[in-house]
Amino acid sequence: MTVLRIATYNIHKGVQGYGPTRRLEIHNLGHAVEQLDADIVCLQEVRKLHRREQRYFNRWPELPQAEFLCPEGYAAVYQTNATTRHGEHGNALLSRWPVVSHGHEDMSDHRFEQRGLLHVQVKVDRLDVHVIVLHLGLIAGSRSRQVEQLARFIEREVPRTAPLLVGGDLNDWGGKLRPAMKEIGLRDFMDHKARTYPSRLPLAQLDYVYARGLKPQGVEIPRGRVWGQMSDHLPLIATFKV
Structure with a gap:
């Protein structure tokens, strides 16, 4: 039986801080992704390009962030969600x-x-395992409608007998989306205190991994001063038997 490690991580576009005090963390995040030792890593707030930041930081990677963070031997898949004045992220x-x-x-x-x-x-x-990466909205009503859209997408695109994983930053304070996710047949590790935000002093879980058709084994959150500096979120790692 295969053990599958799934991580989800909002990387805050590889930059921490604001204004003239902001610092580039993408290189540290590259080491962090390797340390997760996950079979699948779901990433949110990933830059494809940003012309202003590229001019500001001397060590801005030449590769898009998804490719830059991809460990040797892994495949990277990226899709833009937002187009802004200076670039794209997704x-x-x-x-x-x-x-x-x-x-x-x-x-x-x-x-x-x-x-x-x-x-x-x-x-x-x-x-064949299906994986969906999400970054849901900041408004509660938006999140509810987005979960309804997720349900329609799964019904249309994912065979009912196929194992399914849904991971990402759901912006779900207090696990209020759990009943709606359960209706789709998706469950998470609700018995664990998986606090991921804010990274320096985690008070709430905003990052989740839900699954259907896989046997859950456990969940872990890397902690420590270094993890609190790289992003405003901590990564969440969930383990399943396939």
């Missing part, structure tokens, strides 16, 4: 297992927030 997935296919759907609920869904199918041994 969701990404890094996979130790071969990628079979990938797709994207716009989940923007209003004009002030550009959101998207990244759907990737990977081959784990001989089994």
Whole structure:
């Protein structure tokens, strides 16, 4: 039986702080992603490019962030959610297992927030596993409508017998989306205190990994001073048996 480690991590576009005191953390995040030792890494707030930051930071990577963070031997899949004045950012997935296919759907609920869904199918041994990377909205009503859209997408694009993972920054304070996710057949580790935000003093869980058709084993949150400096979120790692 294969053990599958799934991580989700909002990397805050590889930069911490604001204004003239902001600092580039993308290189530290590259080491951090390797230390997660996850088979699949779901990333949010990933820069494809940003012309202003590229001029500001001397060590800004030449590669898009998803490719820059991708460990050796992994495949990187990226999709833009938001286009801004200086660049683009979105969701990404890094996979130790071969990628079979990938797709994207716009989940923007209003004009002030550009959101998207990244759907990737990977081959784990001989089994097709579907993975969806999400970054839901800041408004409760938007999140509810986005989960309804997620349900329609799964019904349309994911076979009912296929193992499914949904990971990301759901902005879900207090786990209020759990009943709606349960209706889709998705469950998470609700018995664990998986606090991921803010990273320096975690008070709430905003980052989740939900699953269908996989046997849950456990969840872990890397902690410590270094992890609190790289992003405003901590990563969450969930383990399943396939």
